[in-house]
Amino acid sequence: MEFAFSKEQMKFRNSVASFAERELNHNLQAREQSSVFPRDLWNKCADFGIQGLALPKEYGGRGADALTTMLAMEALGYGCLDQGLLFSMHAQMWSVQAPILKFGTDEQRHQYLPRLCDGSYIAAHCMSEPGSGSDSFSLETRAKRKGGSYVLNGSKAFVTNGPFADLLLVFATVNRKNGLWGITAFLVDAKTNKGLIRGPKGEKLGLCTAQMGEVRLEDCEIPAQNILGKEGQGGAIFNYAMGLERSYILASTVGRMHRQLEECIDYSKTRRQFGKPIASFQLVSTRLVDMKLRLETSRLLLYRTAWLHSSDGVTAMDAAMAKLYISECAVQSALDAIQIHGARGISKDCQVERDLRDAVAARIYSGTSEIQRLMIARGLGLFVT
């Protein structure tokens, strides 16, 4: 078993972290307060090659392997304090780009992947609906065949990048009676579609610069060639996307946990009470020790999952374990970081306050912690409901 990264990987990791620190942090408080999505920074990331990290060079990507991609996304989270921006990027990379690469036709890949890599297009994944969240396959959005097209009607909720996405991967059923086997994935190009109506961006607890909103489809006519995969293959495409998303989406959070620990160590060495640095109190140092353990165990799960992606393939249980464990660790470590900072910790000027708000949603998106636990239990052969 080899735990070391190569010199080239570490050099690349460091270049990503310095890029993120240098280019992505200015005016964060202002853009966070007004929930503004930083399109200029999105483009900077595209120019640096972030969105295309895992895509083949043929489509404008970097062609990085799974571990290098994971390391780079972790480094991005280490350097960049704007977890909302990074979350928007993850949402596009794993749940839209990757399914297009795997299930798309040659034409679909060449049409969309280069634009998603170079930042000229932003994508959104539209599965959740007002009536279907965890029970995603009970969706109600319908697709009806009409000659050479499909007409989509329905409503999608909590869509990340929804308020402005250029390309939407929309899941709809062509026949509800067929259940899972009726679900079909459609590539909806916003520039060529009139029946696409976007709700206002929703205000939320954390990840404030990532925008999320409702997307309605009202007699939205999609050419039949915009089906991704085949009719009825939507469930498999969704599962594939979620397997990747659950594996990778918290890489940047792990990067942030690393930086957060360094900040907490520095603070506890300089903050003095009772004539001593607070780090010298065992009750404080124990918190730092627990944060370190959470960071390292999260990393191990993250890297193992990436390694599985590049070898035998990852199971639903592997991805669920990474997602569940890292998200729960991120919330607990953010709470510890606040506690170590005392009253400063809950001030809006303090990064750890933002860390907690950003971390909480991780227990919900890509499937809640309860759903991840169910998947792990099923992976263990337990027939739970």
Ligand SMILES: Cc1cc2nc3c(=O)[nH]c(=O)nc-3n(C[C@H](O)[C@H](O)[C@H](O)COP(=O)(O)OP(=O)(O)OC[C@H]3O[C@@H](n4cnc5c(N)ncnc54)[C@H](O)[C@@H]3O)c2cc1C
């Ligand atoms: C920041 C953020 C971004 C998101 N982005 C997107 C996106 O881009 N595209 C998209 O399609 N969706 C997106 N979502 C939606 C997300 O996928 C859903 O929120 C998630 O699947 C949970 O669904 P729900 O919120 O409707 O909760 P519900 O499914 O209503 O669950 C409510 C509670 O009941 C629990 N519960 C439900 N079923 C069970 C069960 N069988 N056993 C035990 N407990 C259960 C849940 O764990 C939860 O605690 C996003 C969500 C968030 C928070």
